[in-house]
């Protein structure tokens with residue numbers, strides 16, 4: 001498949017739904033070969049079929065990114081299959097809202113495990129390949145690490161303290177990595193979406209989900225809106241790095 005990302009290999013975490021699924025589709029539509037990571041293998045298989053039906057190439061890599069060895073093996077499988085890795089989108093995440101006091105420790109442990117340690121596991125395994133792709137003569141002369149944070153990575157709210165902890169962390173990590181990797185031509189982009197219509201809120205306690213949805217007096221974005229932003233960042237010329245993108249639905253205030 002030809003396109004602005006023809007010849008590039010991308011890996012997207014959390015590709016079984018929402019923003020990750022839309023990003024897998026969108027990168028494939030630009031000609032990238034895509035490795036799709038998440039735990040739900042059936043969803044990934046469906047997306048592979050969809051991408052292939054459009055003339056693209058994709059691989060389902062079922063994986064729990066909180067398991068360091070599994071995350072490392074998933075990155076290695078991608079490179080073994082496609083020979084290189086040019087773009088990584090760290091998108092998998094979990095948002096378990098609710099007041100911190102009195103909440104089970106498992107909720108915050110879970111968010112930290114996925115949003116922080118899972119992201120680190122994938123990044124640690126992938127970075128040597130991104131550096132190699134950026135230096136390769138047959139590549140774009142640049143590689144991309146895209147980390148999906150949130151507006152919650154710029155502004156914390158009551159009931160979202162631990163989620164904010166993880167997403168502020170992603171912003172800080174991204175800036176540190178940006179400085180470490182700039183000389184090696186790996187661009188680091190942090191994307192901070194506002195509300196997007198996905199399965200993210202399905203994992204909330206019903207009373208918390210109802211409270212959030214009742215207070216939402218605007219239309220959330222579609223996952224494809226955020227995917228477009230990620231495509232924008234990853235298709236700039238080699239000397240242009242879009243380091244931070246805050247993107248809200250038009251009507252969202254906070």
Ligand code: NDP
Nearest residue numbers: 014016018019038039040065092093150195196198199200
């Ligand atoms: P979804 O719930 O639709 O997607 C989350 C994805 O993460 C799923 O594909 C899920 O797949 C994957 N995932 C969860 N845990 C793991 C794990 N342990 N290992 C591998 N994959 C995992 O929500 P979104 O698309 O909304 O979320 C994507 C990102 O966007 C998250 O980081 C979220 O914090 C962020 N975000 C979302 C916003 C929104 O309003 N929706 C706003 C701001 C940021 P599976 O269950 O199959 O493993």
